[in-house]
Amino acid sequence: MHDLTTQIFNRLADDNNFLSGERLCQEFGITRSAVWKHIRLLRNDGYQIEAVTGRGYRLSAMTGRPVEAEVLPFLKCRYLGKQIDYHPITTSTNLLAKAMAVAGAPQGCVVVADSQSGGRGRMGRVWHSPPGVNLYCSLILRPAVPSIRVPQLTLLLAVAIHRALLQLSPELEAMIKWPNDILVHGKKLCGVLCEMQSEPDLTHFVVAGIGINVNQNEIPPELKESATSLFLESGQLFSRPELLALILNYFEPLYDEWVLQDDLTFLLPALEASALLQSKEVTIDQRNRILTGTVTGIAKGGELKLRGADGETLLVSSGEAHLRKQRS
Numbered sequence: 001m002h003d004l005t006t007q008i009f010n011r012l013a014d015d016n017n018f019l020s021g022e023r024l025c026q027e028f029g030i031t032r033s034a035v036w037k038h039i040r041l042l043r044n045d046g047y048q049i050e051a052v053t054g055r056g057y058r059l060s061a062m063t064g065r066p067v068e069a070e071v072l073p074f075l076k077c078r079y080l081g082k083q084i085d086y087h088p089i090t091t092s093t094n095l096l097a098k099a100m101a102v103a104g105a106p107q108g109c110v111v112v113a114d115s116q117s118g119g120r121g122r123m124g125r126v127w128h129s130p131p132g133v134n135l136y137c138s139l140i141l142r143p144a145v146p147s148i149r150v151p152q153l154t155l156l157l158a159v160a161i162h163r164a165l166l167q168l169s170p171e172l173e174a175m176i177k178w179p180n181d182i183l184v185h186g187k188k189l190c191g192v193l194c195e196m197q198s199e200p201d202l203t204h205f206v207v208a209g210i211g212i213n214v215n216q217n218e219i220p221p222e223l224k225e226s227a228t229s230l231f232l233e234s235g236q237l238f239s240r241p242e243l244l245a246l247i248l249n250y251f252e253p254l255y256d257e258w259v260l261q262d263d264l265t266f267l268l269p270a271l272e273a274s275a276l277l278q279s280k281e282v283t284i285d286q287r288n289r290i291l292t293g294t295v296t297g298i299a300k301g302g303e304l305k306l307r308g309a310d311g312e313t314l315l316v317s318s319g320e321a322h323l324r325k326q327r328s
């Protein structure tokens, strides 16, 4: 949203009474037609704004959409989320954020969409992105670290998201599944997709995409066995703007620390405490080979520590992990 549109929104949101067009003109130093233009933009974004002759404008209801003006009241960050670009629909927030990053958008910009027509997971998989219920967003980051460290960001985000989810829903039995998922009762609630543009010693930017099933009630048949939502797990509806702000609030200090550190050592206790795969027997599908073993932890570089049948420990840096049936 345009800065002034956001300011006008905030002014309306702070006041339960009608505000006259005249008054808005004076306060913001703009013309009547400019006020009207901003009101139209807000309405296009889904806000209900009453306009009554002789009385002025009044905000009737919040939309519950993750638009900037609704995220800001919850946001406590220094630089993350200072610009939130909201789109009712886009192909993929990662695609948009990448284009913005290439054009020079600063670190901390966030792209959010109410729905995606081409939401993507890893390796071009589809991310189911219906409108009105979930969170789809991408953060632009410009970490001054070598590109080899960038995959660690996925785990950093997972910890921040996990903390935000538990703040909203303390009973939620959410676990982090290395490398990029959050699961509840074995079903996927959230996926993270980090993409970067880099040279070996220099990371130009990272786009960190987050998809969370929040208030979704109907899961499509093809995902019924494998996906869930906060609503389905808790029976409650949640504020998407608040969830987004909480994620950013938790992520910013972790990110600041991570940039200063050489690795993930500082985060390992938090990661291992909520790690779904800890001590489990797993297979790791790396497309060209399948690894099997017992997970003994996460290494400081973010790799999964896998002890094979020969007793040797491998550091696994990528792949799709599957739990194996435990021997009784």
Ligand code: BT5
Binding pocket: 091, 092, 093, 094, 095, 116, 118, 119, 120, 121, 122, 123, 125, 126, 127, 128, 129, 135, 136, 137, 138, 180, 181, 188, 189, 190, 191, 192, 193, 209, 210, 211, 212, 213, 223, 226, 227, 228
């Ligand atoms: C991921 O990939 O989990 C990363 C998902 C990232 C999505 C966000 S949304 C905002 C941003 N913009 C984008 O275009 N993407 C990011 P992966 O580990 O490859 O998992 C993909 C698999 O998860 C699919 O093949 C399905 O099996 C499953 N899946 C698809 N949509 C889902 C959903 N909404 N909830 C749970 N599982 C889903």
